[in-house]
Amino acid sequence: MMAGNTACVEAALLAGVRFYAGYPITPSSEIAELMAKRLPLLGGKFIQMEDEIASIAAIIGASLAGMKAMTATSGPGFSLMQENLGYALMTEVPCLIVNVQRGGPSTGLPTSPAQGDVMQARWGTHGDHPAIALAPASVRETFDETIRGLNLSEKYRVPVILLLDEIVAHVNEKVTLPAPEEIEIIARTKPVVASEHYLPFAHTASGVPPMANIGEGYRYHVTGLAHDESGFPTNDAKKIDALIHRLHRKIDDHLDDIIQIKTEYLEGARLAVFAYGSTARSARRAVLMAREEHIPVCLIRPITLWPFPVAQLRSWAKQFSHVLVPEMNLGQMAHEVEHAVQGATRVASLTRVDGEPIHPQQIFAKIKELAQR
Numbered sequence: 001m002m003a004g005n006t007a008c009v010e011a012a013l014l015a016g017v018r019f020y021a022g023y024p025i026t027p028s029s030e031i032a033e034l035m036a037k038r039l040p041l042l043g044g045k046f047i048q049m050e051d052e053i054a055s056i057a058a059i060i061g062a063s064l065a066g067m068k069a070m071t072a073t074s075g076p077g078f079s080l081m082q083e084n085l086g087y088a089l090m091t092e093v094p095c096l097i098v099n100v101q102r103g104g105p106s107t108g109l110p111t112s113p114a115q116g117d118v119m120q121a122r123w124g125t126h127g128d129h130p131a132i133a134l135a136p137a138s139v140r141e142t143f144d145e146t147i148r149g150l151n152l153s154e155k156y157r158v159p160v161i162l163l164l165d166e167i168v169a170h171v172n173e174k175v176t177l178p179a180p181e182e183i184e185i186i187a188r189t190k191p192v193v194a195s196e197h198y199l200p201f202a203h204t205a206s207g208v209p210p211m212a213n214i215g216e217g218y219r220y221h222v223t224g225l226a227h228d229e230s231g232f233p234t235n236d237a238k239k240i241d242a243l244i245h246r247l248h249r250k251i252d253d254h255l256d257d258i259i260q261i262k263t264e265y266l267e268g269a270r271l272a273v274f275a276y277g278s279t280a281r282s283a284r285r286a287v288l289m290a291r292e293e294h295i296p297v298c299l300i301r302p303i304t305l306w307p308f309p310v311a312q313l314r315s316w317a318k319q320f321s322h323v324l325v326p327e328m329n330l331g332q333m334a335h336e337v338e339h340a341v342q343g344a345t346r347v348a349s350l351t352r353v354d355g356e357p358i359h360p361q362q363i364f365a366k367i368k369e370l371a372q373r
Contacts, residue, residue, distance in 0.1 A: 021058035066213030086125030112355030207250030269298035
């Protein structure tokens with residue numbers, strides 16, 4: 001038996017995280033508490049910082065020095081992290097940020113579930129930037145996606161956001177975990193050139209420059225300013241354009257590797273429920289209830305929220321009369337679904353923001369209503 005927050009810690013340690021800086025905040029505090037106990041036993045470092053701004057700054061520094069690093073927070077703390085999240089994106093520093101969502105805005109509902117940070121995970125920091133955000137729906141999936149998030153972070157030199165919610169973080173479930181030797185662990189690509197020839201932000205074929213650890217003989221400039229391949233600030237319009245487009249290309253060119261989406265009962269379905277995180281658990285039960293009444297409905301469950309699975313959803317849209325999007329916010333993902341399907345089907349939104357989860361019966365009732373239209 002294990003809770004989601006515990007699974008996150010166990011996975012991170014197995015994936016090689018050896019530095020954690022954070023500030024306790026409900027409902028993510030168990031991650032910090034467990035890291036404080038476990039990391040020193042493995043030779044790692046745990047630091048409780050003065051706030052969330054400092055927390056993400058510390059993990060950026062640790063990652064630049066070669067450590068796999070992560071932090072965890074919730075809504076108000078995630079808001080404070082946005083400036084340094086943008087810095088990590090611009091400087092291409094791998095790290096994992098776990099956001100256990102709770103009710104908002106502001107201090108909101110510290111102990112209640114929500115999914116109100118979906119758009120913040122994509123657009124919270126300013127400027128045009130890529131984003132990877134993963135939303136597991138179970139304890140085992142939290143374990144798997146923590147490892148995958150760290151792997152993606154190292155592989156593409158990008159901060160990755162793990163979007164849990166209070167239910168997934170605190171639910172206790174029986175899980176069977178893989179043996180350590182069965183787990184694929186990806187490390188960042190290191191330079192193979194001499195230090196005098198090293199370009200820390202080189203325009204490689206994959207879009208991902210090799211990354212040297214500071215302290216290993218490679219001295220290079222790291223700045224949030226627009227910079228050239230050497231890392232030094234530049235006002236050259238062509239170099240700036242190339243940099244921003246490369247930051248996006250290294251994600252856009254590898255969507256098949258990054259995007260994960262699961263479906264159930266897709267073949268022959270005339271209705272679809274598009275759900276993520278803990279709401280997908282209720283949605284799955286509602287779909288089963290509907291199919292018992294011979295309603296041809298399927299479940300589409302994105303695990304990768306960003307980049308959004310546009311191509312997959314668009315390819316299925318024409319077979320549906322409606323796509324129902326239940327979520328614990330006022331329709332943040334429903335808008336994205338509507339944009340993706342481009343009028344090929346109608347999108348219905350089912351929302352809740354009172355701190356209570358969306359129950360299977362609510363989704364089932366909405367499915368029946370849509371099936372009769």
